[in-house]
Structures are given as C-alpha cells and as structure tokens.
Amino acid sequence: MPLPDLSTYTPHRTITNAAFEGVPVPGLRAEFFHRTGGERAASAARYSMGGRDLLLAWGWSDEQHCRFSAVRDPEGFWHPETEGCPVVEILRDGEAPDAPVTGLAIRTPAGQWVTADRAPARSR
Known part of the structure; x- marks a missing residue:
C-alpha cells in the first residue's frame, strides 16, 4: 500500500500539543484528513514536530x-509502510512515570528509532 496522497483528502482538524496513545506531547502537531467515496471513508493522519514530518498513519x-x-x-525519506500502527515510545525528562514529556521515538521497520525530542540530545 503506497503512502496516501494527502492532496486527495480533505483536512478535518489539526491539534497542537497532540496526545499520542493518550499522552500529550508538547510540540507534537497532528493533522487529520478524510476522503469519502465508495462505501467507506478513508482517513489519514500526519504527525510532525518542529516543522519536521515524523509519521503518516492511514486506513x-x-x-x-x-x-x-x-x-x-530525519534525512527526509519515508521508510516503507507497514501494516498497523507503529511502535512509539514517549520520551520523558527523567525516569519517573510522571516526569515531563519531552517528545517521542518511533521505531522504523528495520528496528531503528527516529526521535523528536525537545530535551537535550541523549542516547537511547
């Protein structure tokens, strides 16, 4: 399944400081799109942070x-699409479960992590 062409969708809503898996992520922008036709409505979401696209999800x-x-x-190329939702890890400023959220990391199909983090760089 190729990446969706968002120009064929209608913008539905945009959320800043969007939640991912129910956890608000400062700086995360989520744009939602819809496309009707046939028996079902298609949907797509584009997630970005700091003006950099991170993730497309559709269905x-x-x-x-x-x-x-x-x-x-981060180099600007899209990894091959995979079935289902990606594996995402919420990044926090510290180890405590209630430590402030600073960003997120998304695992590529090859098992590498792509991070978008507002905190100083640190190793995974």
Missing part, C-alpha cells in the same frame, strides 16, 4: 487503529 474512519503507517527519517 478507514470506522476502524479504531491505523491500517498502515510510515515513519520519516
């Missing part, structure tokens, strides 16, 4: 989770 509006997803590398 059908009547499904709870994404059907496909793709991660964008």
Whole structure:
C-alpha cells in the first residue's frame, strides 16, 4: 500500500500539543484528513514536530487503529509502510512515570528509532 496522497483528502482538524496513545506531547502537531467515496471513508493522519514530518498513519474512519503507517527519517525519506500502527515510545525528562514529556521515538521497520525530542540530545 503506497503512502496516501494527502492532496486527495480533505483536512478535518489539526491539534497542537497532540496526545499520542493518550499522552500529550508538547510540540507534537497532528493533522487529520478524510476522503469519502465508495462505501467507506478513508482517513489519514500526519504527525510532525518542529516543522519536521515524523509519521503518516492511514486506513478507514470506522476502524479504531491505523491500517498502515510510515515513519520519516530525519534525512527526509519515508521508510516503507507497514501494516498497523507503529511502535512509539514517549520520551520523558527523567525516569519517573510522571516526569515531563519531552517528545517521542518511533521505531522504523528495520528496528531503528527516529526521535523528536525537545530535551537535550541523549542516547537511547
């Protein structure tokens, strides 16, 4: 399944400081799109941080989770799409479960992590 062409979708809503997996992530922008036609409505979401696209997720509006997803590398290329939602880790400023959220890391199909973090760089 190729990446969705968002120019064929209608913008639905945009959320700044969006939540991922129910956890608000400062600086995360989520843009949601819809496209009707046929029996089902298609949906897509583009996540970005600091003006850099991180993730595309798409599928059908009547499904709870994404059907496909793709991660964008900091170099600017999209990794191959995978079925289902990506593996995402919420990054925090410290080890405590209530430590402030600073960003997120998304695992590529090859097992590498792409991070978008507002805190100083640190090793994973």
